[in-house]
Amino acid sequence: MSSGTSGEWPLWEVFVRGRRGLSHTHAGSLHAPDAEMALRSARDLYTRRSEGVSIWVVPSNRITASSPDEKDPFFEPAADKPYRHPTFYEIPEGVRHL
Amino acid sequence: MAADAEAYQTVFDAALAADERIEPRDWMPDEYRASLVRQMAQHAHSEIIGMQPEANWISRAPSLRRKAILMAKVQDEAGHGLYLYSAAETLGTSRDELLDKLHSGRQKYSSIFNYPTLTWADVGVIGWLVDGAAITNQVPLCRCSYGPYARAMVRICKEESFHQRQGFELLLALSRGTEAQRAMAQDAVDRWWWPSLMMFGPPDEASAHSAQSMAWKIKRHSNDELRQRFVDICVPQAEALGLTLPDPDLRWNEDRGHYDFGPIDWEEFRQVLRGNGPCNTQRISQRRRAHEEGAWVREAAAAYAAKHGEAGA
């Protein structure tokens, strides 16, 4: 894929299947030089807290749309990085708004 | 054509009035688009510049647990930058253009990151106060009228609450620790409290963009409202930490139902905004250097893709 005159990597749309039984859902986008790298970056970025079981990447300029219809991504906690979640931190009784 | 524009404007206004989201391919007033790009870009820039003061302590984190937490946090900030640049790109401005504006000083980032992280306790205070202020600002943005921005903010806010809690917990460990650790925590709070209050922006009567942004439902509360909310939240938290907020005028006002607080030094705010803060030059030059030194890597990957096709195998 041509990287354009600016040399910027093309934009890819990322779709993640949160778990078996669900369809792929639009998670967001990223820049990558090619599909292989886009898949890897998508894994790093959009599934770092979840057990995404499958990822699709599509060059943004290949999408033909009538109107956008995007949903929020689905997160499943990753078992071994509990410090990414607020409940990992013990807060004394009575402290609020954290 | 004038009739068309008027019809579009009516549809847009009706969508806002009904609290519906505006999506990328919808018609929108030019000023709304420009205002959004400016705000999302500034927000994205803040995330990636904000990596620097904290990354400053990754190599010196005093336990392996803290090191893992801090690395994950700085990584999240890169991720948040990515979500926000993506949201800005839905309005047709490329990330390269936005980075170029950051590097050349034509777009701003949050002034708070122009202060240095001098001790380990600063990492905790950034989590507790700076991320706390950011969350106070950002939670209402989850209901922002522009769909991609609101969705990015939902994802970011979920992750930010981990940031704030780890900061609070870090400070709690220090304040319950040795005399030296406690002093380190208090010193950091003393240095960061006032700059944190400045994060909400100038007072309402002096804020250039506030009124229009609120009418467009990009922004949901005024700077002063959010600042007051933040102060009210922080006072009891500081008490729980056993640390003092450096403001002799801070006291509960029964009539208002809020804490009163002392005057903010807006001259300092203006100076830092103008580029005269302790780290403005350092932050931008590190960002530019990383970008320039990475140019050959980005070119190599693009050249490889040109040779081997977009599948990249």
Add this chain to the structure above:
Amino acid sequence: MTAALALGDDALVLSHRLGEWAGHAPVLEEEVALANIALDLLGQARVLLSLVGDEDELAYLREERAFRNVQLVEQPNGDFAHTIARQLYFSTYQQQLYDRLARGDGPFAPLAAKAVKEVAYHRDHAEHWTLRLGDGTAESHERMRRGLEALWRFTGELFEPVEGCEVDWTALHDEWLARITAVLDRATLTVPEGPRRGAWAAGAGRQGVHTEPFGRMLAEMQHLHRSHPGASW
């Protein structure tokens, strides 16, 4: 627990080096990727060091000569190609070693079984970048070649038997070399020539003999912890 210390120190030190990239990566997507690898390695290091003793005492209170990591992982980052060359050499080794440990019945089998999945991804990342830098532009090719050359002499030590790891080290070496050769070939690069072991009788990382940059790395890593003896964080 010589082996836990050796493998734990490898993971700890490489994680630290990768953490130094934070805020300096060539593109935002790569910030996230390098941090993921660093976090995986740090997680492995914490499990391994905890088999030996208190993870923080081991990380922060040992002197340089007590660290058992190979010299390869302590080498400074250099440019991105240098880092990728280090990642390629090490992650290929680590993946093949952990794969063997996971299939064995030694004390590391459960840990290795989990880690090998992470490490396979690290190798994949390194191989993808090796291809793109090797077969990208003239400049990236030259930088990748220099990185591979500069680090080649630290690769011999990887195959010194580690007490407690019941693997066939000769076979591990041959498999490693075959994989590296295949990747470099696809990347239009060649396997470096030249000595692969120091000519110095004192030994290398596994014997606690390190390179000069390692002492400075430890000074930075340990400074705060050592400045507050007995404190909890």
